[in-house]
Amino acid sequence: xxxxxxxxxxxxxxxxxxxxxxxxxxxxxxxxxxxxxxxxxxxxxxxxxxxxxxxxxxxxxxxxxxxxxxxxxxxxxxxxxxxxxxxxxxxxxxxxxxxxxxxxxxxxxxxxx
Amino acid sequence: xxxxxxxxxxxxxxxxxxxxxxxxxxxxxxxxxxxxxxxxxxxxxxxxxxxxxxxxxxxxxxxxxxxxxxxxxxxxxxxxxxxxxxxxxxxxxxxxxxxxxxxxxxxxxx
Numbered sequence: 625x626x627x628x629x630x631x632x633x634x635x636x637x638x639x640x641x642x643x644x645x646x647x648x649x650x651x652x653x654x655x656x657x658x659x660x661x662x663x664x665x666x667x668x669x670x671x672x673x674x675x676x677x678x679x680x681x682x683x684x685x686x687x688x689x690x691x692x693x694x695x696x697x698x699x700x701x702x703x704x705x706x707x708x709x710x711x712x713x714x715x716x717x718x719x720x721x722x723x724x725x726x727x728x729x730x731x732x733x734x735x736x737x
Numbered sequence: 738x739x740x741x742x743x744x745x746x747x748x749x750x751x752x753x754x755x756x757x758x759x760x761x762x763x764x765x766x767x768x769x770x771x772x773x774x775x776x777x778x779x780x781x782x783x784x785x786x787x788x789x790x791x792x793x794x795x796x797x798x799x800x801x802x803x804x805x806x807x808x809x810x811x812x813x814x815x816x817x818x819x820x821x822x823x824x825x826x827x828x829x830x831x832x833x834x835x836x837x838x839x840x841x842x843x844x845x846x847x
Contacts, residue, residue, distance in 0.1 A: 630780070666826065666837040716780055723788060725771050726835055731780035
């Protein structure tokens with residue numbers, strides 16, 4: 625299965641600022657997925673990122689708040705923009721699907737103060 | 738719309754016990770079901786993947802079963818150890834996305 629390197633592992637940010645999270649995969653993949661896990665909650669899909677096209681966002685998530693880049697088949701970034709304390713969560717990227725199951729990055733623990 | 742529920746929400750047991758974690762899903766038309774482990778503040782580690790045509794998968798002390806007709810999956814942990822302490826998540830794969838359960842937070846004490 626693919627190996628994903630995600631960074632940063634954690635950050636503490638001031639409200640109103642932005643943070644960009646990076647995920648690097650050790651093999652080429654068609655789709656990459658970004659999730660949010662709010663404190664004490666399960667994972668919620670933010671968007672699906674395909675190389676060469678705009679990301680597809682789930683209900684409740686918008687591109688202005690969570691812009692995503694997918695410049696090639698092994699890399700993607702998620703930016704959390706104009707942050708507020710409510711954005712404090714763990715953010716995870718993932719690849720996989722079909723019969724192979726899913727692999728996740730190690731997560732980015734974001735605290736907004 | 739697929740909904741995935743896990744019970745119990747939390748479990749605290751002495752080491753050595755055999756454990757049963759339950760996962761229920763509302764839409765039986767799943768492609769596969771995957772169990773994950775999550776340590777506090779960390780990412781997800783895949784434990785077992787069960788294809789829709791399979792009924793169970795085993796890895797070491799872990800065994801997961803799948804009954805699509807009843808909308809249930811069960812994760813068995815044999816001879817639990819303190820190192821098994823973590824949150825366990827099940828996720829059902831429908832069409833094009835994973836739907837996660839609410840998780841079971843497990844604590845195994847010496």
